Each structure stands twice: as structure tokens, then as C-alpha cells.
Amino acid sequence: MVMHRRLFIDGWRHAVALPIVRGIKAGAIALTLFFALSVSASAAADVAALRQKAEQGDATAQYGLCMAYFKGKGLAQDDRQAFEWCHKAAKQGHARAQAALGMYYEDGIGIAQDKAKAAHWYQKAAEQGSRFAQHCLGVLYYNGEGIEQDKQKAVYWFQKAAEQGHAAAQGALGVCYEQGIGIAQDEARAAYWYRKAAEQGFATAQLCLGQLYYYGEDLEQDKQKAVYWFQKAAEQGHAKAQYNIGFMYHNGEAVPKDDVRALEWFQKAAGQGLAEAQYTLGGMYYYGLGVARDYAQAAQWAGKAAAQDFVEAQQVMGMMYCYGRGVDKDYAQAAQWWRKAAEQGDVTAQRGLGALYALGQGVERDYGQAASWWGKAAGQGEAKAQYALGMLYALGKGVAQDSRLAAEWLGKSAAQGDEDAAKALQLLQQEGIEALVEKYNTVTVTLFEGDIIFDKGIRIITPK
Template sequence: MTQAVRHNAVLGRTAFAVLALCSTLAAGPAGAQQTPNAASPTVDVQALGSVKVTGQRTRPIDPSAIVAAKNKVLSAQFASSCGFMGGYSAADDDVTLAYLRSFGSLDAELSDLAPDDSTGAAPAPTANAAVPDMPTTPSVACAATDRRFAAGRNWIARKDKSLQQAFDAYEAGNYVEARARFEEGWKKLGYEEAAMMLGRLHLLGLGTPASTPKAIDWLNEVINARYHPVNDRLRYDPKKPDQINTRIEATLLLARVHLGGQGTQRNPEAALRLWRKALDFGFEPANTLIGQAYVSGVGTAPDGPKAVEALTAAAAAGHVPAMLLLGQLYHHQVPKQPSGVPLDLEKAGAYYGAASRAGNLEATYAYGRMLDLGEGTPRAPEKAFVFYKEAAVKGHADAQNALATFFYSGEVVPQNHATARQLFQAAARSRQPDAMFNLAVMLAQGQGGDKDLAAAYAWCSLAKGLGNEQAATALPAIAAKLSPDEKARAEAMLKPAPKKS
């Protein structure tokens, strides 16, 4: 093996070199098993735009959420209550999170615009400081008339069933009735939850003709409602990164509308302003979106230092996607690397490691790859193997492909072509192009299982279609060895399955 090929073998764990395959095919059936060489890596960097932040709500509707909504309306911080009610309970903020479920139809419609995080638990927050207690007495003096109004309002709230009826109708798919009851609740008591749902109904055209302008008006009712900077601010919990309150939900949804231009002119600048507002409301993952905007130039000019500043704050609060993005920025592994962020492999490894410990598979693979290549640290393939395995067993295709090369070559673990072939096949089924080509090599040579030139040709064709250069070179050599029957079977494999009527 030449020095250049050896260097590529260290870098790669991606695709085997083509020369050995071509020479083997030209000579006829494979003889002794050959150790693969690897080509330069194909880095599958997670696109920044795929980082999502959405609210998670529970189903069915918790009755306590309706009580919380009423208590919020009547809390002593509002002048209209005039101290009629007792003090505001901070616990009310949390129980309102259960008032409705996630709405799949809207998420499917805007999934490519909304910021989803499914990274699981994260380290404890370090950036949230304790806040002082605030007085619960209203700032506006109350006359006898005001107190009579507050008493009447209290009586209405305690007897009112419009919000519960509205959610019941929505769950039953009776959107016309739901809209009427939400409107009733809003007119009676100004429930923010009712305005939020009316915004969704108008946006999706449920129970009413779709109208983005009306949806925007309703969402702004929530966003611009009275706001107590302490009691109404979300207590962000990095162990539950998807939790949001009604105000933040409306803010994120309106940002999605402006970002995608659904029924209105696209306005990334407005989306960025709304993400900043969501941050003011206590939603720490909004800093990830702001940092992402500075990386990608969404609503602002690209700015590396500002991206790092926002992402660092989000990471300090425990948001795992921010840790991953910081690792990629310092590693210079983003599609369009913004200027002003120096290459810092030590920081990249630290952020990858933190995100990996929090359960992020992309970070686990990236950290293993740094150990495999010796980036910022002495090369440690035995440690890289551990990280690859952790991500591979959870379905990460790049990690499965990387792990397979260890079993193919016998590095770190005993050589086992059957296991290598199984891992390549798992990654290939997830559309990993290097694994497709690697599997084609093993099928063509009968390594780790039966020889199958037809399947080798099919997988090699798919790898070529996804841009694998080695596959493009090897494909003619495989085609030359196909019998007419094998060629027909290969073509049948490549035909798309007929659509079910």
C-alpha cells in the first residue's frame, strides 16, 4: 500500500478504492479476500436549516390546563382584577403547557420551516439566574366600581365552559363549533389560548376559509398581550427542551409564517425579530435559531462572531442542537462557513463531546470521526470505534458505514466480513452512498456472504446516482461481468415499485 493510499485509508472509513475491484472482476471470480483501501471522506454535515425547535404538548387535554387559563386571566397582576383574586402562582405557567396536543397537520405543512429537536436530555442549565419575587398587587388603584367589575368577571370565569367546549369540539373535528367557542372565550375573558387556536384555525382553513392576515391578527393578540417579565417568562428546562407556553407558541408560529411566506410576503427579517421576542419570553432555544440565522444569512447578513455568541448562550442554557452547531462551526464543517470563526479543533471536540453525552447521534459520530482522524488529538481508532458503535446501534448510517470498515479490515476488532456486510447493508438501506458502494464490492466478490453480481450492479448504480465517484468508475467493470439473466434481475431491482392505487 502506498503512503497516499494509507493516508486515505486513515481519512476514509467511507468507500473502498476502485482499483482492486476492477482488477478482481477482470480476473474472474474473486480469490483470496482483499483488505479494502478507503477513499477520502464524504462528510455528511447536518444542514443548519434542519435544526428545528417546536413545542411539544400533551394529549388528551388536561382539565387543570383550563383552570390554569382561568387563573391566568384573573391573576392579581392585571389591573382588571383589582386584587380580587389571590396572588399569582408561578406553577400556573407550567400547567398551561398541557392544554392541547401537537397539531400534526400544521407541522406537516410547515415542517421544513419550523425550528424539531429530538435530542433528548441535556446538561443542567448554567445561564438561568434566580429572579426576585415580584409584588402581586395591581399597579392601578381600584375603586368600588372596579371591584364590582372584578367580582363579576370572577363569577363569569368560574362558570365559563367555553374554552373546554372549544377544545372538545376541536378534538372531535367539529371545527366550526370550535371556532365559535374559541371566539366566545376570547370575547368573554380574553383567553390567550383561544386567540392562539383561532390563529391556527384561520391559518389552516379549519372551520373557516383560510386567511393568513386573520391568522396573523390573532397570533399578534397573543404576542402583544399583557406580559409580566417574571411571572409570565418561561422557566426553560433543558431536560424538556420542547416545552413552550402559549405566547411562545404564537411567536414561533408567526415566525414560521413570515419565514415561509405562507399566504403573505416572505419576510425573514420579521422572523428573526420574532425569534428574538421568543428569547425575551424565556425560550432559550430561540438563540439557536438566531445563531443559525447569522450563519446562513437569514434576515440578516452572515456574521460568524454573532452566530457564535448566540449559539454559546443557547448551549450554556443546555440546548443540545446549539452544541452540535458550535462543534461544526469550530470544525469548519458547515456548508457555508461564515467568516470570523477560527478553526479550533479543541473547542469543536468539546462541543461534540457535550452534545454526544446528551444523546445527539450526529455529534457522537462527529466526535468519533475526530478521534479516528486524529483531529485535535492523537489518533485513537479504538476510542473512535466506541463512538461509532454507539451511534451505529441507534441507526446512524454514517456511523454504521464507519464501523463496518473496522470489521472488514480487522482493525481494533477481529476481521469479520459477515458483520461488515450486515453493517454496510443497514447503512445502504438508509441511502448512505459510500455504504452502497462498499456493499456492492462485497457482493461482487462474494465477501461475507454469497456472490451476487446483479445486486452488486444495483447497489453500485444507486451509489453512482447519489454522487459516489468510485461507483461511477466501477460500474462498467461490474456490468461487463453480468449474464443476460443477471442484467435483467439488476434492472428489475432498480425499477421503482408500482404505486398502489
């Protein structure tokens, strides 16, 4: 449910994202929060008297005893006993017990998880007006968990709960309006519901509202308001909001440009495991932005993001191992990281992996593999990979010699301004493929070394 719109910081091939939350999961609301307001009253009650009433069939007492067991107030904490008393009260139509029973089944607390039963009990409580159950039922319909997915029904129940002031439901309804899920897309209505939830302190809605103001696609752009809401969410510990604040300090958007402050926010988000922040923090250390340059720290943070399958970080780790920056030079490790990124379509990693195969560094030399990976990068418009692939066709290494394909790929590279490709193409056109082979065949290794692997640094990628 999450989509990343990418913005870019100069340097570290920087895909700095302002993540947009595309869904809010009700299951993230802990069962303890559901009970929080009423436990104190039941804790103060005489448990023996409560049990006597519960055993006589009093639904309110049964629910109270459930809460006492759940919190361990006046007796030993026991999830199974809590469930049993909750179930008794729910069967008698007690709305709060029905909603709680839904959570027991949804999260599998003290019982086997069963989302179909969770939906059943949420439905009963929702029909009695429980805003908590309405929100949870909406999420089950949204995700198709335990019941058939139905986004329109999800919106219906989100609306019911939102109108009663349930913050998470208001946020979820905002998502539906923003993306046109189960209802006509309407960014103004999305902002309305996000603001309702944000004003109640719901951090995810604060993030989403800030995002709307930042981009200003249908809502009037206002980066001051974006900062305000990002700050609210960030101060509550929301990692993506912390990241966004760091981004704005780095760029000097609606706040003074300050890489030291940016670094602080990136560190907070990275410490919570946000891959984009870990990767970005690595870039700050790599270039010494807001902190002394430290390749070891750069590699450490990029490595954390790479371990989360963050493709840009995997590409960077390949570069770090190939250069020996912050880590010991290790072409085999470089090849492993580049392969991970290349398989996800990263064009720089595809080019680098192709070069390692051509050079036999970290892998056994294999011009067929080089041609394959350079072909993938070349197909994405990567100029140096187009040049390298053209030369393989000219030299007949890894592919059948083919002057037409050599000219085609050299021409594509030359059209992007690659001078090496332009010189090779000129020789091919003026003197033929034999002349090109005679000049280059004896220096194959030096041909594929150097800037075919890198541009002697980390490429600055422009926004897509």
C-alpha cells in the same frame, strides 16, 4: 436545511461528515412541552369549578380546561374538547391560548391541519409578546408554510423571541446569522446566539457552536471547545453530535486517538438511524478499527445506510456483493446497488457498473451501456474509466471505432499515471489502431476484468 461538510477517514472510502445544521424547525417542539409548566396547576384545580367559570366566559378558565382535557387531568383525555376550549379562550385574546391554538392547527391535533390558521393565531399571540408564538411564526415565515416565505420577517420574529430567552429561537437566529439568511452574515453573532441557546441546554445549538469552533472559518478555531460542545449535545442523545465525537476520537483531534471510544459513539449515532454513522460503523467493522474485523457486520450497517439512499453506502454494497464480502456473491445485486449510486453521480459505481455490462455479469452484456457508464465516470476524471472508454473507441465496441477519441481518452488516463493506458496509447501512436486491435481484441474480457472494476480493495478517497 442541512448541509454536510465532508471529512474523510482512511479506508472504507470514508466520507465521514461533520453535519452542519442549517435550520431549526419549530414544529419539532412538542405541544406537550408547551403545556408542561402549567398543567400541574390546572390539574390540582377543581374541574367542576373550572368548567363553571369557563362556561361563564372566563378566558383563563377556558384555557385551564383546555389543558385539563389535553392532559386528561381530572377528566378523560380529549384532544377535540381541548381544542374547543382553547379556541374559546383564544378568541377572547388569551395569548397562551392563541399560541396553543397555533400548535393545534400546525400539527393537526384533534383537527384538520391548517398552517395558514396556525400562522394567524401565532401572529395574534406573537403581537402580545408570546416568545413561543414568535418563534413558531418565525419558522412558518422561514419555511413559507401557510404564509408567503419571508426570511426577513422570520429573523424579526426569531429576534423577538430570542431576546426573551427562547432557546430554540436563539438557535434559529444563530442559523440565520451563520448563513446570512434574512440578515447580513455574521459568524460572531451566530456564535453569540448559539452560545445563549447552548447554555440553556439546547442540544442543536450546542452542536452548531461546536461546529463553528471546529472549522474556525471566521470564529477562532478551537477544537477543545468543539469537543466540549459536541460532548454536551451527544450526552443529550443528539445523533450528529455523537457522530462528531466519534470522528474526533478516531482522528485523535483534541482527544486521545481511540478507535474503541470512536466505535462506541458511532454505534450510538447509528442506532438512532443516522446514515453517515451507519456507513462509518460499517467501515470500522470492515477494517477492524476498535473491533474485530467482521464483514457481515460491515455489510449490515452499510446496508442500513444504503437503504436511506446514502450514496457512498450504495457504492460499498455494490462492492460487497461483487466480492462476496459479508454477503453471498451476487453480481445482480451488485449491479442494482451500483446503479442506485451511479445515478447519483458516484464515479466508482459508474465505473463498476460499466464493467459489469462489459463482462455480462449480473446484467446482459452490453458494450453500449458499458460505454455510457464509463463515459460518465471518465467525464469526472476517473482514470480507469478513461482507459476503458479509450479501449472501447479503439476496438469499436459499443461505440463507433474512432482512433482520435481512443487517443484522447487513453491520453487523459495516461496523464494520471495509468500504466495500462500509457502502453495502449504508445502502441496506438506508433503502430496505429490496427495493431492495437490485433493485440487486444481477442482478450476483451480479461482487459475489462480486474482493476477496471476495483483496485483490488476499497479506494481511499481524499478530501474534496
